[in-house]
Amino acid sequence: MTSETGMKAIAAAQAGVDMASLLSDEARSDALQFEAAGLYLDLRRQKLTLPTWRALVERADVLGVDERLAALFAGEIVNGTEQRPALHPACRNPALLGESDAAAAMIATRKKTRAFADLMGRPDALDGHPVRRVVNIGIGGSDLGPRFVYDALGAFRREGVETHFVSNLDPADLDDALEGADPETTLILVISKSFTTQETLMNARAARAWIVEHLGEAGVSARFAAATACPDKAKTFGLDEARIFAFLDGVGGRYSLWSAAGLALETGLGSDVFDRLLKGAQAMDEHVATAPLDRNMPVAKALIDVFNRAGLGLPSRCVAAYSSRLERLPSYLQQLEMESLGKSVNAEGQPLSEGHSGPLVWGGRGSDLQHSVFQWLHQGLDEAPVDFIAIADHGRDDERVRALNANLAAQGAALTHGRTGEGALALHKAIRGGRASATFVMDRLSPETLGALIALHEHKVFVEAVIYGLNPFDQWGVELGKSLARSILSGDMAGFDGPARELTHRLGLD
Structure with a gap:
């Protein structure tokens, strides 16, 4: 059974589950909340039962996630197509390499x-x-x-x-x-x-x-x-x-x-602030390297994201950062995730069995998103899980901070529960609910917690790659366009089609 087939089977086993009704399950609630390195992650608003969650963790165990993480930290070859290790954890802690x-x-x-x-x-x-x-x-x-x-x-x-x-x-x-x-x-x-x-x-x-x-x-x-x-x-x-x-x-x-x-x-x-950033990332490194799979924050988020993509077939994920300072987080994650997971073959060069790999990542800054794309998220025919990013302590007593965080909490609840429309416009006002979201809470926005948040997503992507069975460290797809551009600049238009030739003329490149 391939990784993707496994995800589809796990998802099919809980078809029709009402997400809102799951929130009263205390054992499930305990299993889907995580804390590490100044971060909190709440995965309770996901479309999965406790047995489904346990099946996902078992899948990670069967696929050897622990062993692959150990290989990453030991500086072993994990980028098979280029025969390289991936040394970003060692940048934070060279002692990993002895x-x-x-x-x-x-x-x-x-x-x-x-x-x-x-x-x-x-x-x-x-x-x-x-x-x-x-x-x-x-x-x-x-x-x-x-x-x-x-x-x-x-x-x-x-x-x-x-x-x-x-x-x-x-x-x-x-x-x-x-x-x-x-x-x-x-x-x-x-x-x-x-x-x-x-x-x-x-x-x-x-x-x-x-x-x-x-x-x-x-x-x-x-x-x-x-x-x-x-x-x-x-x-x-x-x-x-x-x-x-x-x-x-x-x-x-x-x-x-x-x-x-x-x-x-x-x-x-300054060097001292940079050191603190590295230490925060290292704290998340230590967590992912030592925590059991069912209590491991990056592993948990990876399992949820693969489940939503390969199991439920949801093609994208929205990242809503409720902090102006974190406005560029979605853009950063776009490259980290889409360049790493945007593959069509597995690590051995064979087609991914069911055509799924990492999702499209998009988003922006809350509460601005609430006045644009959240209409689509709540009532559109398509569906995208949402990652909410919150800061618990903004370091100031301000009504705007309270309103900002209240909006974040409200949007997660609204995606879950929706509402029943009433009156003449009942069908227009009805919101179906049952739409998944995850919530990250940073204690404060500091170099340490930011480093931990970034390292969490790096490790999440690596674990996703293990589950999909692909190499997250190469990026051959970005090379073709660069090569063709060099040909155009050198005047070599051999092999280009008619529209390309006409466009180069229109742009004054010939």
Whole structure:
């Protein structure tokens, strides 16, 4: 029986269950609430009975989730197509790798980035000038993770330092990041694992030209730094070797913010805050590595998400973050989950048996979503589970905070219970209910709890991949479009169809 067949069979066994009626089952309630590393997760508003939950946990046991997690933490090869380990947990705790060369390299790089970040905090950091603006140039994992964390930890930023992020080829993206900046007090960080990414290198060249225009070639060296798995390519690009921070090939892009790829966070937040972020993630690492499957928060969320997708056939999931600081969480999770789980073959290269892999992830900021997509969530013909993200203590006594969290609690209840319409517009006002949701509560939004939340989702994705039987660490699907774009730019249109040829002419590319 395949993983997906197993999920469908488990789901079929409880068809027709009324979700609202399950909430009075105390044993089920105890089984579907979890706490770890400053986070609370409530899975009671899901369409499954207690026996179904136990069947899911048994499925995880049969598929060897514990063993696969142990292999991940031990630095074993878990990325089979590229024959690499996945070293993001070791970035948080190099001791996981013992006295290996990889552990030593991580420790050395961390010391080097910390020294650099501390140097950038001095008033004479840039040829006698302080750093007032940091511009992080990267895309994908070199942008989304650091950008999300920097926004989320707005209350912890270094005083007097602005950090901007540039990812897009549209020249306006870099223009906006440099608007009002003083070249003498601007630090440019180029973040690229391969140091061949087109968007990053083109923007880096444009940023370099901006520095040269204002300060001459002599101003470049002190104002550029890079993080990459290919330091020789960064040197060839013209960067000072002392300001190139290497990370290992086993650190995947979308998992890389814990490595030197998080340089913008160390410089923009400070090394101590970055340390706290790492410690929060490490606390979740310790939980997922030691908690039994039925009390393991990332495993539980993974089981629920695969059950909803492969068992119930729900193609998407909404992430509703009830915090302005967490506004970019859905975008971050889109890459983490959809690039990891958006596969059509299993780890052995065979088709996934029933055509299911990870869902589409979307969402935004509560309570704004309540005035847009929640109409579709409540009364649309399609259905999507919702992840509510709450903060228990916002650190202020404010009626808006009470209203914000009241809205979150109300929306979860409304999705569960719906309502019966009355009067002439009864059919218009009726809301069916019975729609699933999960609720995360962070004690406070701190570096520690944010690190734990991110690590939870990283591990959740890994466990989902084990259940689906696929490799979450490669991303071959993103390469084809890049390759075709290079052909167009070189003038090689052989093999392109008529619409593509016509479009290149309309866009002035021929």
